[in-house]
Amino acid sequence: MKILVTGGAGFIGSHISDTLIGNGHTVVVLDDLSSGNRSNVSPKAEFVQGSIANREFINELFDKYQFDIVDHHAAQVDVRKSVADPAADAQTNIIGSINLLEASRRSGVKHFIFASTGGAIYGEQDHFPADESHPTRPESPYGAAKRSVETYLEYYRKIYGLNYTIFRYSNVYGPRQDPHGEAGVVAIFCSALIESRQAFIFGDGKQTRDYVYVGDLVSAHLKALENINRSGTYNISTGIETDVNTIFTILSNYLSNGKSIAKYADARLGEQFRSVCDPKKVARELGWKPRTTLEEGLRLTADYFKQVLG
16 A cells, blocks of 8 residues: 655654555655654655645645555644644644645545544543543643544544544654653663763652553554554553653663662653553454563663664
8 A cells, every 4th residue: 555654754653664664565754854854764665855734735745646544643742842832733733634634535545544642632540541431631732732633533534434543652662762852751761871961850750651662553553554444543552550760760770780870850840640541442443462561662772772872
């Protein structure tokens, strides 16, 4: 199949593109390189630089390639930026997504895969882990935009018959993650430890997240391609809570024999304290389960950063 991967020069999108190519699909990567890296793109993919917010450009792209599948990862992903400038966030994350949906229904795309978010959509949870029926209470424009696009996807299914898969990611980590952004504590810790810089933990470090390895996440997209005639919303997660202190301890033991000690700083305002998502639905309906243990995933990630930064 001919597949468009938006945001395909980024951390997650590039891994997905590589795997799709390895499975015999024709992949076109679209990225504006605002956060992605051209070096992440496989030479076997066709790369197009441009913005999803440019409707005329998107229409021309779809007319040229006649895609079978859209795998949509392009986004403004910085929660703080979304708070500082909600309109700019919406321009990319909502209007850009609508541009893709309009082009998809007009050109006959068979299935639309959307990278959504678990923690930012559910907000402070009523129960742990949160399944897909948990109330959605976004606490940032970023989370609100992701929830909005989910609603548009259901509209396009009902009115135009465009089937979709929504993947609500928990905290994804692994090789190629940006160690300089506000998100991605695993990459940030790896970078600090390898470069012998001081690592910081905000708050008391007892805040928990559900960490899923990028290699496991990628396999979920292959499952979606096996089910293009159905629509569904799924958590991509492990259902296991791990606190930040534990993440740092494992990485410190592996990268510095436990000699590096983190410093604690003031907690970030608005940060969720607990976040963990239930993956039972995707296991039941698509046959996907995470395979990589946290220790194994952290080791693979640390080895990657040792090669890149060491």
